[in-house]
Amino acid sequence: MSYIFEPPAIPSVAIAGSDARFPVRRIFCVGRNYEAHALEMGLQPTRGEPMFFTKPADAVVESGSTIPYPPETENFHYEGELVVAIGADGFRVPEEQVPEMIFGYGIGIDLTRRDLQAKARDAGRPWDWAKGFDNSAPCSALTPIKKTGELTSGEIRLSVNGEVRQDADISQMIWTVREIVSLISNSMHLKKGDLIYTGTPAGVGAVGPGDRLVASIEGLPELTLTIGEPE
Template sequence: MSFVLEPQPTPSVAVHGEEARFPVRRIFCVGRNYEAHAREMGKDPTREAPFFFTKPADAVVDDGAVVPYPPLTKNLHHEAELVLAIGRSGFEVSEEDAWDLIWGYAIGNDLTRRDLQFEARDKGRPWDWGKSFDNSAVCGPIRKAGEIGHLEKGAIRLSVNGTVRQDADVADLIWSVPEIVSILSRAVRLLPGDLVYTGTPAGVGALVPGDVCVIEIDGLGKLTTTIGEPAK
């Protein structure tokens, strides 16, 4: 097959202990999946139905990277999240079968231009400009589910310059890991290479150039990101 333009490289995420990387196809994110975070966003938590938004695959950023402060915002926020790496195809899968689709787990940081997100929300517009920008999907090395088992609980904690801001447990998710995969698979056919950011606990806050953001999840290690000066 020939192309009129040179195709861009395939976005990818590191795999713990391996040189080979995980190719990223799509990035799905769950909104307001911790009760306390829903409240701090001014919404009442509910289990009626989760909602999802997306990020471009090439928004992924590796552990240890310096992320330039993004344009158009004066209120960049961190959001610590458990990330699911999908390794098998599935459509309309049950919660019991959902575990079989998960290839591994990683730590993620759903960077958010909060001012743009709130402006869009208040005007009834899509969140894209607040969520789907360059370098907005920080993702640490994936650890294989076959090696560490499946994650249903474990501390999730974020600190900025050594001060803890987010501190919760994965067990606090409103919609659990298998529920998220099952519900998402009713809308789209999940395919190998998809990433699912499962939501963030309360305590989100602003980042400025020079900040060092560290996220820890039990069993997955640490994810470190430094916020750099705006790109020129």
């Protein structure tokens, strides 16, 4: 097969303890999945249908990277999250079978242009411009589920310049990982290479050029990120 230009490289994420990499197909994200975060955003938490949005696969950023402060925003926020990496294809997957779908876990940061998100929300428009921009999905190295077992609890933290801003437990998620994966698979075919960012706890806030972020989940490799100057 020939192309009119060289196809782009496949986005990928490191795997802890391995030279192999996890090729990224799609990125799904869950909104408002911690009660305290929903409340800090002025919203009422609910156990109704979760809210999903997506990011492009090439928004993935390696741990240890420096990324430019993005354009068209003056309110650039971090959101530390458990990331679930899908390692098997599945459609209409029952909750009890979800662990068989999981390759492993990591920690990610859902970077958000909060001012653009607020404008879109107030206008009843999609969040794409606020969530799916370049470099908006940093992700740590993934740890296979065969090493961690199924993760249902564990401290999740994010610090900025050494100051802890987010500190919670993934057991506090409104929708569990099993529920999230099963619900997505009811709507579309999940495939090997999909990543799911499962939502952020309270404590989100703005960062700027020169800030250094460290995100961690108990038992997983840290994610570090530095915010550079605007392009």
